[in-house]
Amino acid sequence: MPSMQAEAGASLSSATTAPDHPRTPRGASSRHLVVLALAAASAYGIDQATKAWALDALADGRPREVIGSFLRFQLTHNPGAAFSLGTNSTIFITAIAVAVVIAVLFTARKLRSTGWALAFGLIVGGAVGNLTDRFLRPPGGGKGYVVDFLQLPNWPIFNVADIAICTAAALVVLLTFRGVGLDGIRDRDRETDKDTENDGNEDAA
Numbered sequence: 001m002p003s004m005q006a007e008a009g010a011s012l013s014s015a016t017t018a019p020d021h022p023r024t025p026r027g028a029s030s031r032h033l034v035v036l037a038l039a040a041a042s043a044y045g046i047d048q049a050t051k052a053w054a055l056d057a058l059a060d061g062r063p064r065e066v067i068g069s070f071l072r073f074q075l076t077h078n079p080g081a082a083f084s085l086g087t088n089s090t091i092f093i094t095a096i097a098v099a100v101v102i103a104v105l106f107t108a109r110k111l112r113s114t115g116w117a118l119a120f121g122l123i124v125g126g127a128v129g130n131l132t133d134r135f136l137r138p139p140g141g142g143k144g145y146v147v148d149f150l151q152l153p154n155w156p157i158f159n160v161a162d163i164a165i166c167t168a169a170a171l172v173v174l175l176t177f178r179g180v181g182l183d184g185i186r187d188r189d190r191e192t193d194k195d196t197e198n199d200g201n202e203d204a205a
Helices: 002-015 030-057 090-110 114-136 160-177 187-204
Strands: 064-067 071-078 146-151
Touching: 030 071, 030 114, 030 146, 030 160, 090 114, 114 146, 114 160, 146 160
Parallel strands: none
Antiparallel strands: 064 071, 071 146
16 A cells, blocks of 8 residues: 555654663664564464455355445455556565565664554564465566455445554554654653753853
């Protein structure tokens, strides 16, 4: 889902510009890396399992109503991005997804926030889920078609990986809006601590 991946990736750079909180150790904590790994593994596992089910159960091409006409299962093979965008730019879409995963894992070195760890994990799991289709499903080589099967009224068909990426993007926006940094410190607390430090330096002078 490149459009959401790009938006989430852009938000990552703004989250890393804030100075480190003086009382926060540098580097990621093992607990938050575990949260990232579990979120990524869960998103990826559920995505791949549901795609395998869809390929088997929906192979006849007939739609299945799940909640009346509100939610239906309809198997499709999507050469483009989420919502069938960019159908003629599959390699470019694949490159964006790979770049986003690398950027997220690189930025995760500073993780000390459960919210950011969860968001990063969902991005990685969702992106790798669709990348698996790109490389392993026909025609392969980064040009494979992504398996989609979830359909809502007046909405393009999507999959669990897309849900994970959209959820992560929303979480990134929320954390950024609340001013929560990768180290788990809010901007207002960071500024308060900075002011206190400056007052202490003035008194010492």
